[in-house]
Amino acid sequence: MKRALVVVALLCTLSTFVAAENSARDQGTIVRMRMTECMGPQHAFMSAMSGAANVQTGEVCPEYVLVTGKVVYVIIGKSSEQLLPLAETTRFHLQKNEVLIRVDDARRESRFHVKEMVLRPEWERNQQIADAIAAMHGHLESAAMVDGRQ
Numbered sequence: 175m176k177r178a179l180v181v182v183a184l185l186c187t188l189s190t191f192v193a194a195e196n197s198a199r200d201q202g203t204i205v206r207m208r209m210t211e212c213m214g215p216q217h218a219f220m221s222a223m224s225g226a227a228n229v230q231t232g233e234v235c236p237e238y239v240l241v242t243g244k245v246v247y248v249i250i251g252k253s254s255e256q257l258l259p260l261a262e263t264t265r266f267h268l269q270k271n272e273v274l275i276r277v278d279d280a281r282r283e284s285r286f287h288v289k290e291m292v293l294r295p296e297w298e299r300n301q302q303i304a305d306a307i308a309a310m311h312g313h314l315e316s317a318a319m320v321d322g323r324q
Contacts, residue, residue, distance in 0.1 A: 199265045202242035204258050210237045213250055213287050237289065240264065240273065246297040249273050249286035256284050 212235035235254055240247040251257075258264065258277060266275045274283040292300075 199267050200242055201263055201265055202240045204238050204260050205241050206239040208237050209234045244294055246292045246294050248290035250289050251286055
């Protein structure tokens, strides 16, 4: 009887631990990717936040925009092989100023440097402003082309 109680208690504890581990993971969507210079391995997040000159390695790494419900992260891979699927819900968690993402059924999680963090409402406002400027610039260019042909 004692063994059965110990097994039940162990299963309850294990299920609570697994639930806590799963709830610690956030969900987001990768909305943009571009290739940029890789950041140096030492204190990349602090260098990016302080505006100091980053140590560049000369290698090209992927840079992603990860959008969550409240925060938008700009993350950079540590090598050019760290590719993520776009426009899919991604589960991730933060650990020591890095974003850890497990791609598909990979054996290990991929680590990404956090280059920038912005609250989502502020990021959306900045995107709307950038889109309006781009549209205005496009209209000005097309008007200049029409005036130049006449």
